Amino acid sequence: MSAAAPVRPAYHTATSQEEIQANLADIQQRILAACQRAGRDPAEVRLLPVSKTVDEARIRMAYAAGCRLLGENKVQEAYGKWESMQDLSDLDWAVIGHLQTNKAKFVARFATEFQALDNLRVAEALDRRLQEEGRALDVFVQVNTSGEASKFGLAPDEVVAFARALPAYRALRVRGLMTLALFSSDQDHVRPCFRLLRSLREQLRQDAPQGEAFAELSMGMSGDFEWAIEEGATTVRVGQAIFGSRKLPDSHYWPETDKQ
DSSP, X not given: OOOOOOOOOOOOOOOSHHHHHHHHHHHHHHHHXXXXXXXXXXXXXXXXXXXXXXXXXXXXXXXXXXXXXXXXXXXXXXXXXXHHTTTSTTOEEEEOSOOOGGGHHXXXXXXXXXXXXXXXXXXXXXXXXXXXXXXXXXXXXXXXXXXXXXXXXXXXXXXXXXXXXXXXXXXXXXXXXXXOOOOOSOHHHHHHHHHXXXXXXXXXXXXXXXXXXXXXXXXXXXXXXXXXXXXXXSEXXXXXXXXXXXXXXXXXXXXXXXXX
């Protein structure tokens, strides 16, 4: 008999700048505590607030609360937000969801980061579009560390070969690896995903010619970011613990099909 799915915590919907600010402060304190437990410098860990499904009014509240980088899963949603908030000239956007090649032109136009690179066709499309725009893009390679068929990302044994191909794409600045851990309230199931990503980074540093570029580990979300920090995360992607619970399940944001 399979184990029951973990109960998803209900996060209060933050509807004011003060509530968002309080949530951000709470997350930063939890980051600090996790770093202290792991003997790490908190300056090594970056909080990436995730604003998928969050409306413009609340995003502006987050900006007023100090956010200058936001993560989005769906390219068209993110692009629309960027277009409508260009008055916030120092607000940057990270695309953290799977990308179809025909949408690379949008990412190349507005994003400062792309955290879900797992396909050389996408790398080629991004590189071409970025060169047309005269821009460069920070990228993270996504790895499927949980082995779930519903998740995108390279298989762990494909990562080194993939990394060896990336220097050909000059507009892509490789920063590190990203993963989505197994969704579970049991750290014994979740932590191995994070440990595997960390071990892959160490393997890249030894085996890939540009291995030193893979310094960053983007792993950990609202329900597990403290474990991720204790396992070496340098970026944690937190949405619901800042903005409140979303109405739709995660499967809506991580689709299983890719229409190229």
